[in-house]
Amino acid sequence: MKGVTVASPGAPYVVVEDLEKPAPGPNQVLVKSLFSGINPVETYMQSTGVLVHAWPIVLGCDASGTVVSVGSAVTKFKEGDGVFGCTRLGVPGYGTFQEYHLMDEGLAFRKPSNITHEQAATLGVGSLTASLGLAAVLGLRFPEKGETPSSDEWIIVLGGSGAVGQATVQIARLCGYPVFTTCSPSNSSLLKSIGASATVDYKLELADQIAKIEETTGGNFGRVFDTSALSTAAALEILAKASKAKEKKFVTVDDWSDIKAPADVSISRIKLGMIGQPGTEEQAVTKDLESYIPYLETYVEEGKLRPMQYEIVGDGFQAVAEAVKTSNTGKYGGKKCVVKLA
Numbered sequence: 001m002k003g004v005t006v007a008s009p010g011a012p013y014v015v016v017e018d019l020e021k022p023a024p025g026p027n028q029v030l031v032k033s034l035f036s037g038i039n040p041v042e043t044y045m046q047s048t049g050v051l052v053h054a055w056p057i058v059l060g061c062d063a064s065g066t067v068v069s070v071g072s073a074v075t076k077f078k079e080g081d082g083v084f085g086c087t088r089l090g091v092p093g094y095g096t097f098q099e100y101h102l103m104d105e106g107l108a109f110r111k112p113s114n115i116t117h118e119q120a121a122t123l124g125v126g127s128l129t130a131s132l133g134l135a136a137v138l139g140l141r142f143p144e145k146g147e148t149p150s151s152d153e154w155i156i157v158l159g160g161s162g163a164v165g166q167a168t169v170q171i172a173r174l175c176g177y178p179v180f181t182t183c184s185p186s187n188s189s190l191l192k193s194i195g196a197s198a199t200v201d202y203k204l205e206l207a208d209q210i211a212k213i214e215e216t217t218g219g220n221f222g223r224v225f226d227t228s229a230l231s232t233a234a235a236l237e238i239l240a241k242a243s244k245a246k247e248k249k250f251v252t253v254d255d256w257s258d259i260k261a262p263a264d265v266s267i268s269r270i271k272l273g274m275i276g277q278p279g280t281e282e283q284a285v286t287k288d289l290e291s292y293i294p295y296l297e298t299y300v301e302e303g304k305l306r307p308m309q310y311e312i313v314g315d316g317f318q319a320v321a322e323a324v325k326t327s328n329t330g331k332y333g334g335k336k337c338v339v340k341l342a
């Protein structure tokens with residue numbers, strides 16, 4: 001089977017034709033890889049080797065494809081179904097940059113007919129990371145069908161225009177919260193169109209950003225989610241200067257930097273890389289993720305959780321390396337870079 005491997009940390013992407021086609025376990029499906037969203041984690045894993053469990057490795061985790069066979073205990077899917085989601089990271093057999101890859105049944109989303117496979121490739125990593133931050137850490141409750149919750153309390157999302165950010169803005173809004181988000185001015189109208197109530201440019205002086213947050217929210221927030229991994233200092237300052245809440249929570253996708261927390265702020269980091277992995281903490285994260293997927297599937301099907309706008313930045317396995325490079329340039333800000341694999 002064809003695919004793209006990385007031999008060791010720092011080694012280049014190489015197209016190969018002799019990969020073994022994986023066989024699904026009882027609760028797994030084998031997926032023909034059609035499109036893959038590109039994420040910063042691919043470059044992180046390729047360059048440092050972190051999160052890679054065995055070499056050589058096939059990377060790619062934002063899956064979108066078609067089920068070609070199912071394990072003996074699978075009930076959710078059948079051959080021919082469209083699926084998407086985030087695969088296990090760094091484990092041979094699961095990477096999306098190959099013709100066929102495995103997915104765990106409980107971690108695979110059913111692709112509804114109102115979105116294309118290209119769009120589906122923009123949703124898995126972003127929506128699951130957003131859900132871990134909003135539900136597992138910040139305690140938001142996902143609404144059931146027909147429920148439209150409403151709250152006066154704001155959620156502050158820093159860096160709302162990325163893949164994690166756009167999913168976070170939409171899900172927080174669905175949970176009934178007004179959302180204030182930071183972004184480049186060019187992405188402000190996009191973010192308002194998907195549910196943000198107010199935005200501010202993160203390149204302005206922090207004091208000016210804080211003044212706008214204070215003026216808009218009246219200090220009625222205690223929960224801040226940095227979806228950019230670049231806004232820890234801003235988040236802590238915003239909580240210190242603009243929040244009137246007694247209980248202050250900060251959650252970030254930055255799970256690598258040293259962060260010193262003030263005594264009155266609880267800090268949590270998201271680790272989506274634990275998805276599907278063995279280990280007690282990993283299995284707890286996996287169970288949380290499995291519990292979010294039925295909600296997220298419904299929101300996508302109802303058009304309430306919208307895929308990102310995207311750009312096809314490569315066609316075929318030989319284009320993967322260049323596609324990852326293009327994604328890293330950031331030139332398609334606000335859009336997901338997607339590579340076509342079949």
Ligand SMILES: NC(=O)c1ccc[n+]([C@@H]2O[C@H](COP(=O)([O-])OP(=O)(O)OC[C@H]3O[C@@H](n4cnc5c(N)ncnc54)[C@H](OP(=O)(O)O)[C@@H]3O)[C@@H](O)[C@H]2O)c1
Binds near residue numbers: 164255
């Ligand atoms: N820990 C985890 O489990 C986990 C999971 C997923 C992702 N991540 C990490 O989360 C980060 C975001 O991932 P992504 O896929 O959403 O990235 P992305 O789609 O590339 O988006 C990144 C966004 O960050 C914004 N940004 C850049 N500098 C900023 C700043 N100083 N302040 C606020 N926002 C800023 C940009 O906004 P504008 O375009 O508006 O300028 C851009 O849209 C990455 O570092 C990724 O590795 C971690």
